[in-house]
Every structure is written in structure tokens, then in C-alpha cells.
Amino acid sequence: MRSRTKTQSPYIAKKPFRQKLAKVWAYKWLYLMLLPVIVYYIVFKYVPMYGITIAFKDYNVFKGVLASPWCGLEVFKKIMTNKNFWEAIKNTLLLNVTTLLVSFPLTIIVSLMLNEVASAKFKKVTQSILYLPHFISWVVVAGIATNLFSLQGGTINHLLNSIGIDSIPFLSSNGWWIFTYVLCNVWKEIGWGTIIYLAALTGVDESLYEAAYLDGATKFQRLIYITLPSIKSVIVTMLILQISKMMTIGLDAPLLLGNSKVMGVSEVISTYTYRLGIERAKYSDSTAIGLFQSVINIIILLAADKFAKAIGEDGII
Amino acid sequence: MAATLKKKKKITVGQVINYALITLLAFVCLYPFLNVIAYSLSGYNAVLSGRVNFYPIDFSLEAYKQILGKTQIWNSMRTTVFVTVVGTALSLVLTTCAAYALSRQDLPGRTFLTGMILFTMYFGGGMIPTFLVVKGVGLYDTLGSLFIPQSVNVFNFIVMRTFFRNLPESLEEAARIDGASYVQVLIKIVLPLSLPIIATMGLFYAVGYWNTYFDALLYIQNPDKYTLQLRLRSLLFGEELNNSSANLEGMGTQVMTQSLKMATVAVSTIPILVVYPWLQKYFVKGVMIGSVKG
Structure with missing residues (x-):
């Protein structure tokens, strides 16, 4: 079909371009379908990326992003010398690392336990229950946590008092607050986290188990020498993925669980940028912190990816 | 009889412990919900004395009557239902279109466009620049701000694209040879085969919109437009509820408040609990496709 155009066109140089155009035209409906999404990404993702320039500007609400005067690295100098930052x-880092240290091994252990369950029905019911908290909003989780853990009238402290233990300040002392924060996170996500491991575990070759069983390996030995090595690459990938998110923290959990008493541990990057940017309208400072965080994130991500490839695993990018 | 005996023999101590631990874990996951329901359904004195734990004492529907009598709650419920329904529909249409178009291996410019979408997973403008854009396009303090700026999720896009790619090519080719356009192929062949994945994505989007808290906090000013989560927060952690129930009840305010709070929590969570069992069988697959990177 295209050959006709070829013979008709006297201009050799224009030929490939025309062909290309014809080819693109053939896909016009697909491009039309893509158009809204591309517009969406440009407006809500790429324009804000340009907006990062206000981190290098003395932002003035009345002048807007474009007209505000440049000020070089002034904003960065200011935030870098700020103790709160x-x-x-x-x-x-403290909250992320603590959560990771608890939830990462626990998720694997729970997956292994679920994998040992023979009864399909029992497995299905417990999995349904374990996945459920993932779908609950942080507002609700924080509300429940307050009802359970508050110093006065909290169910848990009532229980402790009734067996002769003093109330524990779960939400109002720094150390206990971290405990409560990690607990809520683990409660919410542990079941959800098992999905990937369970998928990997179903892929383990059954004949390996049989062979080991015939050779007299105990259940524990089979776990150590067959199961874990079989899902090693999933474990490594998940670990690297999690580590690459160490500087990112959701705003909902620390903002909703936190209170003025535990500000010393609950004020994280996301809540800090929120308070600085939205509550105190320091747009440039807040944006600069966001940019700093993004850059660190990318560095960690690239390093983690390189590390994964170096040890012979799939990369994560 | 012999068969059952043989089967029973296989149950070891380790297995019993395993079942017990998993049951315990499931209970721990369920306990907070039971606690909420117990509080919301218990009478004054029981809550006051702290006897309520995971089942209601002195059964009472008073808290629900009060909560459901509040027009604010109904307003917020309407707002949230609107945002969830419209948002999920918009998200599904946009994500499906983009994922289908970019799942065609022969589309010119596919690599660049996909890269443009994936890049936003790793780098973004951040809170304030996005806030300024939302304000700039006139979405500030409108319900649109709660779903338009979040309408496409990269993760969900990858899941759908992977799913479309794995569909048998021969079906589509046959249709193409018969002269069907891409749009016809999508509607008549691809979509009917993709209902499970669409249900999963629908669940993810809908739960996301239902639970949206932060965007509402950022973009919504007018209390009449508060979403359920925002309303819930001001009821749980603000003064709103204390005052109103003090007017209503006088004595025993604080205790009633605890029941009221938990009734509000229950009301705002029940819709998720209702939908969840129906879609549960699908989403595991969705997560697994998503974990295989695009």
C-alpha cells in the first residue's frame, strides 16, 4: 500500500517523514484515547515540576510563580540551618526504620505460617480478615487507636488497670507513641504485605519438598534450605523497594496519631512541609524541603537499584 | 474410618500451634472493629464503667440514632459518595484508555509516552507546587479537587497495561482483519475479557476516594463541602461533638461522646465492609500483576 506513495513522491528526502505521518495517522483513535491522560499528566504532574523553581525564588503570592524574583540558594541555606528541619x-527515618524492622520480618513469618495451612477454607477466611485493615482510612484507624489507647477511658488501659497495672501513656509519651505508631502501621499493612510472598510461595517446586522429605529433612530444615532460598529474590526485591522509600512518609498517620505532647517524634518531613507550606504559607521553604526530599529519594533509589543488580537480582526501576 | 484416622495422624503439634497463632493474629486484626461496634452499641453506664470490650453491654441504639439525625453527617456522606462514584468512573475510563493505547506494541511514540507517565512515580512537584496548580486551574474548594488531580494512578496504569498485554493477541488480530477499529476492539473484545481487572482497579480507586483525607484537608475550605473523613476527624478530634452532645444530654457527656464517636466510625466504614467481600477474590490477582514491573 505504501509503495504507491513511494513511486509518486519525487522528493526522496520527504519520503520517510510522510510515511511516518501516515503511520501515526493510522493510530489516530489510540492517540485520541491517550490525549486526556497526557493532558492530565502535563497539568497535574509536569507543571508542578516547573513550580519547583519557587524553591529558588523569593515567592510572592501577588507576583505568582513566574514573576517572583530569583534568589539562588537563599531558601536552601535558610532551611538547612533550621533545627526543626x-x-x-x-x-x-526513625519511624520508617523502626516500622521496617518490625514489619518486614513479621510479614515474611506470617506468609510462611499461612503457607503451612492445609485447610483451604481456614486460609481463605483468615486471609480475608488479615487484608481488611488495609482498606480502612487513617482517620478511622486513629479514631480507633485513641479509643483503645488513650490514658483515660482507653479500653487497653482499663484492662491493664483491672489486672493491677498502671496506665500506660501510649499516645502521650515519646517512646510509647513510637510503639503505638508502629503497631498501627503493622496492624494495617501486615496482611496486605503477605500477598506477594504467598504468590511467590505457591511457585516453589513441590518435588523439592518431596525429595527433602524422603531424605529425612525435618519441617524446619525444609523451611531453611528450600522455602527461604526459593523466595529469596522476592525478599531482596521487597527489602530494596522498602529501603528506597525510607525518606518518604505518609502524612496521614503521623498527623492524625500525633498530638502536641509527642511533637518531638511525630513531626516528620511530610507534616513539617504541610505546616510550613499550608498553615504558615511559606511556599518557597516548603517546596525546597520537598525538592530536597525528592532528590535524596532518587539517590537512594538509584543506589538500591544498582545494589540489587550488583548482587544478581532484578533491578527495581 | 481408616482414612480419617490416617489423616488425623498427620496433624502435628507444630500445625496446631500454627493454626492457633494465625487465629490469634486474625483476632488481633478483627478486635479493633469489634471494639468499635461494641462501644457504639453499648449503654451509658457500661461505657462509663469501662466494662465494654469486644461485645456490647446494655445494648442501645442511641448513638446511631443521634449520629444519623445529624444533617452534617448526611451532607458529608453525600459528598463522599459523589466523589467516590464520579471519581472512580473518571479514573477507570482514563486508566483504561491510556493502558489500552500504550499496551499496543506498535504504537509510534509509545516508549516516550509511557516513560513520561512512569517518571512521575519517582519524581514530582511536591505538595506546594501541586497545590498552586490546583488553585490556578480553579479547582480550589470545589469537589473536583478531590478527584481530578488524582484521577490516574501510575500503579493501576501499570497493572492494567500488563493485563491488556497478556491477552491473547490472536483474538484482536482477527477482529482487526475483519475491519474493526481499535475502539471497537477495545469495547467488544478487550473490555469483556477484562472485567476482573476492572473490578479490582475500581475497588482500589473507590477505596482511595472514600478514604481521601489529605486532599480534602488541603483543598476544601467550606465546611459544607467536608468529606466524610474530614467530618470524621473534626468529630473525633475536634470539639464539634462534645458541644453538641453536651447540649443534648447534659450529664454523662464524655461517655456518650465515646459511643457517638465509635458509631460515627462504624457508619463511615460500613460501606467498605459491605463491598469488600464481593471484590476480594479479584484484588489479590491485581496486586500480583502490579508487582511484576512493567
């Missing part, structure tokens, strides 16, 4: 970074 480093405090927020420290808290972000």
Missing part, C-alpha cells in the same frame, strides 16, 4: 528528617 533536621529534626523532621531524623523523625522520618
Whole structure:
């Protein structure tokens, strides 16, 4: 079909371009379908990326993003010398690392336990229950947590009192608050996290187990020498993925669980940028912190990816 | 009889412990919900004395009567239902279109366009620049701000694209040879085969919109437009409820408040609990496709 155009066109140089155009035209409906999504990404993702320039500007609400005067690295100098900024970074890492240390091994253990369950019905019911908290909003989780853990009138403290233990300040002392924060996170996501491991576990070759069984390997030995090595690459990938998110923290959990008493540990990067940017309207400062965080994130991500490839695993990008 | 005996023999101590631990874990996951329901259905004195734990004491529907009598709750419920329904529909249409178009291996410019979408997973403008754009396009303090700026999720896009790619090519080719356009192929062949994945994506989007808290906090000013989550927060952690129930009840306010709070939590969570069992069989598959990177 295209050959006709070829013979008709006297201009050799224009030929490939025309062909290309004809080819693109053949897909016009697909491009039309894509158009709204591309517009969406440009408006809501790429224009804000340009907006990052206000981190290098003395932003003035009346002048807007484009007309505000440049000020170089002034904003960065200001935030870097701010104690609160480093405090927020420290808290972000503290909460993320603690949560990871608890939830990561626990998720694998729960997956292994679920995998050992022979009764399909029991497995299905428990899995349904374990996945459920993932779908609950943080507002609700925080509300429930307050009802359970508050110093006065909290169900757990009532229980402790009734067996002769003093009330525990789950939500109002720094150390216990971290405990409660990690607990809520683990409660919410542990079941959901098992899905990927369970999928990997179903792929383990049954004949390996049979062979080991015939050789007299105990259940525990089979777990250590067959099961874990079989899902090793999933474990490594998940770990690297999690580590690459260490500087990112959701705003909902610390904002909703936190209170003025535990600000020293609950103020993380996301809540700090929120308070600075929205509550105190310091747009440039808040944006600069966001950019700093994004850059660190990308560095960690690239490093993690490189590391994964270096040890012979699939990359994560 | 012999067969059952043989089967029973296989149950070891380890297995019993395993079942017990999993049951315990499931209970821990369920316990907070039971606690909420117990509080919301218990009478004054029981709540006051702290006897309520995971079943209601002195059964009472008073808290629900009060909550459902509040026009604010109904307003917020309407707002949230609207955002969830319209948002999910918009998200599904946009994601399906983009995923289908970019699942065609022969589409010119496919790599660039896909890369453009994937890049936003790793880098973004951040809170304030996005806030300024939402304000700039006139969405600030409108319900549109709760679903338009979030309408396409990269993760869901990858899941759908992977799913479309794995559909048998021969079906589509046959239709193409018969002269069907891409749009016809999508509607008549691809979509009917993709109902499970669409249900999964629908669930993810709908739950996301239902639970949206932060966007509402950022973009909604007018209390009349509060979503359920925003309303819930101001009821749970603000003063709103204390005052109103103080007017209504006088004595025993604080305790009633606890029941009221938990009744509000229950009301705002029940819709998810109702939909959840129906879609549960689908979403595991969705997560697994998503974990295989695009």
C-alpha cells in the first residue's frame, strides 16, 4: 500500500517523514484515547515540576510563580540551618526504620505460617480478615487507636488497670507513641504485605519438598534450605523497594496519631512541609524541603537499584 | 474410618500451634472493629464503667440514632459518595484508555509516552507546587479537587497495561482483519475479557476516594463541602461533638461522646465492609500483576 506513495513522491528526502505521518495517522483513535491522560499528566504532574523553581525564588503570592524574583540558594541555606528541619528528617527515618524492622520480618513469618495451612477454607477466611485493615482510612484507624489507647477511658488501659497495672501513656509519651505508631502501621499493612510472598510461595517446586522429605529433612530444615532460598529474590526485591522509600512518609498517620505532647517524634518531613507550606504559607521553604526530599529519594533509589543488580537480582526501576 | 484416622495422624503439634497463632493474629486484626461496634452499641453506664470490650453491654441504639439525625453527617456522606462514584468512573475510563493505547506494541511514540507517565512515580512537584496548580486551574474548594488531580494512578496504569498485554493477541488480530477499529476492539473484545481487572482497579480507586483525607484537608475550605473523613476527624478530634452532645444530654457527656464517636466510625466504614467481600477474590490477582514491573 505504501509503495504507491513511494513511486509518486519525487522528493526522496520527504519520503520517510510522510510515511511516518501516515503511520501515526493510522493510530489516530489510540492517540485520541491517550490525549486526556497526557493532558492530565502535563497539568497535574509536569507543571508542578516547573513550580519547583519557587524553591529558588523569593515567592510572592501577588507576583505568582513566574514573576517572583530569583534568589539562588537563599531558601536552601535558610532551611538547612533550621533545627526543626533536621529534626523532621531524623523523625522520618526513625519511624520508617523502626516500622521496617518490625514489619518486614513479621510479614515474611506470617506468609510462611499461612503457607503451612492445609485447610483451604481456614486460609481463605483468615486471609480475608488479615487484608481488611488495609482498606480502612487513617482517620478511622486513629479514631480507633485513641479509643483503645488513650490514658483515660482507653479500653487497653482499663484492662491493664483491672489486672493491677498502671496506665500506660501510649499516645502521650515519646517512646510509647513510637510503639503505638508502629503497631498501627503493622496492624494495617501486615496482611496486605503477605500477598506477594504467598504468590511467590505457591511457585516453589513441590518435588523439592518431596525429595527433602524422603531424605529425612525435618519441617524446619525444609523451611531453611528450600522455602527461604526459593523466595529469596522476592525478599531482596521487597527489602530494596522498602529501603528506597525510607525518606518518604505518609502524612496521614503521623498527623492524625500525633498530638502536641509527642511533637518531638511525630513531626516528620511530610507534616513539617504541610505546616510550613499550608498553615504558615511559606511556599518557597516548603517546596525546597520537598525538592530536597525528592532528590535524596532518587539517590537512594538509584543506589538500591544498582545494589540489587550488583548482587544478581532484578533491578527495581 | 481408616482414612480419617490416617489423616488425623498427620496433624502435628507444630500445625496446631500454627493454626492457633494465625487465629490469634486474625483476632488481633478483627478486635479493633469489634471494639468499635461494641462501644457504639453499648449503654451509658457500661461505657462509663469501662466494662465494654469486644461485645456490647446494655445494648442501645442511641448513638446511631443521634449520629444519623445529624444533617452534617448526611451532607458529608453525600459528598463522599459523589466523589467516590464520579471519581472512580473518571479514573477507570482514563486508566483504561491510556493502558489500552500504550499496551499496543506498535504504537509510534509509545516508549516516550509511557516513560513520561512512569517518571512521575519517582519524581514530582511536591505538595506546594501541586497545590498552586490546583488553585490556578480553579479547582480550589470545589469537589473536583478531590478527584481530578488524582484521577490516574501510575500503579493501576501499570497493572492494567500488563493485563491488556497478556491477552491473547490472536483474538484482536482477527477482529482487526475483519475491519474493526481499535475502539471497537477495545469495547467488544478487550473490555469483556477484562472485567476482573476492572473490578479490582475500581475497588482500589473507590477505596482511595472514600478514604481521601489529605486532599480534602488541603483543598476544601467550606465546611459544607467536608468529606466524610474530614467530618470524621473534626468529630473525633475536634470539639464539634462534645458541644453538641453536651447540649443534648447534659450529664454523662464524655461517655456518650465515646459511643457517638465509635458509631460515627462504624457508619463511615460500613460501606467498605459491605463491598469488600464481593471484590476480594479479584484484588489479590491485581496486586500480583502490579508487582511484576512493567
